[in-house]
Amino acid sequence: MGKIENLDFKKNSLRKINSFLQNISYKNNKREFTVKNPRGEHAICAGLKENILVKINGHVGYYCGGMNQKANIVIDGNAGTGLGENMMSGTIHVKGNTSQSTGATAHGGTIIVDGNASSRCGISMKGVDIIVKGSVGHMSGFMAQAGTLLVCGNAGEALGDSIYETVIYIAGNPKSLGVDCIEKKITKNDIKKIENLLKQGNINKLKAINFKKFGSARKLYNFNIDNASDY
Amino acid sequence: MCGIVGLYLKKKKLHSQLGSYLSAMLDNMSSRGPDSAGFAIYNNKEKKRYKYSLCLSKKVNLNNFEEDIKKNFKNLDIKTISDHTILYTSAKPQKFIPFIKKNYENILLIGYGKSIEIFKQVGSPKDIVKKFNLDQFSGSHGIGHTRMATESAITIDGSHPYSTGEDECLVHNGSLSNHNNLRRELIKKGQEFHSLNDTEVAAGYISNKLSKNKSMKNTLTDCLSNLDGFYTFIVGTNNGFAILRDEIACKPAVIAENANYVAVASEFQAMAHLPNVNKAKIYEPEPGVVYTWGK
Numbered sequence: 084m085g086k087i088e089n090l091d092f093k094k095n096s097l098r099k100i101n102s103f104l105q106n107i108s109y110k111n112n113k114r115e116f117t118v119k120n121p122r123g124e125h126a127i128c129a130g131l132k133e134n135i136l137v138k139i140n141g142h143v144g145y146y147c148g149g150m151n152q153k154a155n156i157v158i159d160g161n162a163g164t165g166l167g168e169n170m171m172s173g174t175i176h177v178k179g180n181t182s183q184s185t186g187a188t189a190h191g192g193t194i195i196v197d198g199n200a201s202s203r204c205g206i207s208m209k210g211v212d213i214i215v216k217g218s219v220g221h222m223s224g225f226m227a228q229a230g231t232l233l234v235c236g237n238a239g240e241a242l243g244d245s246i247y248e249t250v251i252y253i254a255g256n257p258k259s260l261g262v263d264c265i266e267k268k269i270t271k272n273d274i275k276k277i278e279n280l281l282k283q284g285n286i287n288k289l290k291a292i293n294f295k296k297f298g299s300a301r302k303l304y305n306f307n308i309d310n311a312s313d314y
Numbered sequence: 315m316c317g318i319v320g321l322y323l324k325k326k327k328l329h330s331q332l333g334s335y336l337s338a339m340l341d342n343m344s345s346r347g348p349d350s351a352g353f354a355i356y357n358n359k360e361k362k363r364y365k366y367s368l369c370l371s372k373k374v375n376l377n378n379f380e381e382d383i384k385k386n387f388k389n390l391d392i393k394t395i396s397d398h399t400i401l402y403t404s405a406k407p408q409k410f411i412p413f414i415k416k417n418y419e420n421i422l423l424i425g426y427g428k429s430i431e432i433f434k435q436v437g438s439p440k441d442i443v444k445k446f447n448l449d450q451f452s453g454s455h456g457i458g459h460t461r462m463a464t465e466s467a468i469t470i471d472g473s474h475p476y477s478t479g480e481d482e483c484l485v486h487n488g489s490l491s492n493h494n495n496l497r498r499e500l501i502k503k504g505q506e507f508h509s510l511n512d513t514e515v516a517a518g519y520i521s522n523k524l525s526k527n528k529s530m531k532n533t534l535t536d537c538l539s540n541l542d543g544f545y546t547f548i549v550g551t552n553n554g555f556a557i558l559r560d561e562i563a564c565k566p567a568v569i570a571e572n573a574n575y576v577a578v579a580s581e582f583q584a585m586a587h588l589p590n591v592n593k594a595k596i597y598e599p600e601p602g603v604v605y606t607w608g609k
Contacts, residue, residue, distance in 0.1 A: 123583030141592060142582050161596055163582060164566065182566065182598060201598050202563055221563075221601065 091119040205232045214284040251297040265300040316487040317343025317460040320548040320578040333451030337443040340458045342584040344439040347460030350473040351442040352434025354483045357453035366401040367432040371420040427481030434473040459485035471509040479521030481552040486513040488565045490543035534558045534604040554608015563601035570594040
């Protein structure tokens with residue numbers, strides 16, 4: 084390994100390719116890399132630590148870009164379960180669709196999905212910004228704690244179930260809202276935030292005023308004796 | 315966990331490739347199910363005769379069995395691969411199945427129909443695919459399963475696909491929680507079961523509904539209200555196959571479709587070797603929605 088042209092799954096193993104990308108020295112002048120023939124392999128580009136650009140030509144499997152710090156990852160294809168799981172910073176841009184649990188527990192950075200994200204998008208997210216240009220599946224934003232989920236399409240059932248302080252902006256409609264998730268009034272500050280996210284996602288077709296805002300009613304934060312029979 | 319795969323070939327000229335495509339799909343899903351594997355191949359070459367898929371235990375002497383069966387049934391052909399034997403005969407199931415059950419307690423009938431052939435075995439999917447020469451098979455469509463055992467023992471009885479009706483079979487990723495009650499109800503309705511496995515119950519449920527002339531779509535829609543648990547199903551019939559995911563949809567599935575084929579698998583990597591798959595329409599089946607392909 085060591086030769087940059089060998090970031091090809093036809094020629095090298097996942098472990099070798101990941102290990103190469105994880106150990107790029109900050110002194111290295113080469114900052115752009117292309118991964119070829121990913122063939123849906125799992126955990127591609129997991130644990131990257133440097134501010135590099137990695138382009139992946141094809142579809143990836145589970146947990147692509149997991150635990151990412153600083154790196155910018157562009158996937159020219161679809162991604163499987165848990166894209167950018169527990170990401171800390173950097174960006175991941177998927178040009179296709181993503182499977183369930185996109186951005187699960189991610190603390191920071193930005194995930195952009197050009198297509199749809201399926202169920203449980205942003206589950207337990209802790210500070211990441213997720214921009215989905217299509218729609219999201221059921222239970223998206225489940226127990227989401229911080230950060231922003233912006234959806235240009237619709238959302239499936241039980242959006243934002245048991246949500247904490249994540250803010251959800253959605254241009255379409257949720258099929259239903261989860262427990263303790265309510266629509267909130269859009270403020271000037273929200274408009275600024277949405278405009279910023281639209282800019283990051285390179286979205287021109289929609290304007291900030293097209294979006295509705297959802298968040299926590301904060302009624303689950305403390306135990307309510309009236310709900311005792313529900314447990 | 316478990317891995318499931320299915321491949322439906324839209325063009326006749328590709329039928330000779332079915333086995334080789336499907337064997338690579340199953341092989342790849344070894345990581346999801348190393349305990350046992352099985353597959354069902356649909357091939358319509360036989361127009362009049364039935365095909366009976368049998369698994370012979372070591373106690374059975376193949377030569378004696380062949381001689382004996384030739385005495386009792388005419389117009390008979392026998393194909394043996396490893397410990398599996400496919401019998402081609404014009405004998406109808408009402409006559410043939412009771413005969414096997416009565417005379418051969420060490421032979422397991424794992425499926426029958428005019429089109430289906432089933433093979434399943436305990437062990438690593440890679441070995442099983444080789445043992446049965448899956449890459450040599452041709453046909454219009456096939457489904458397969460790699461098992462990580464949860465609900466019942468690692469035996470051939472506990473391996474998928476389960477066939478509980480003529481030319482029908484089911485593979486399942488997931489687990490059902492109401493299978494014991496449902497099994498009792500179905501036994502009362504005349505359905506037979508050979509294992510304690512949850513998937514066999516789902517297969518029996520589906521066969522029971524289909525036998526009442528319910529369509530595949532209505533049958534699988536009924537599953538949503540009557541089967542409790544997690545599942546991604548692929549149901550094979552003479553005509554093609556259908557997919558259903560439960561409404562929680564924890565169990566994965568991805569579909570790739572183009573002008574030549576429809577492929578379905580638990581993970582995309584199982585279909586990454588298929589020709590032009592990167593340009594196919596790739597999507598996940600929606601929770602609680604029935605998808606069907608076929609004639």
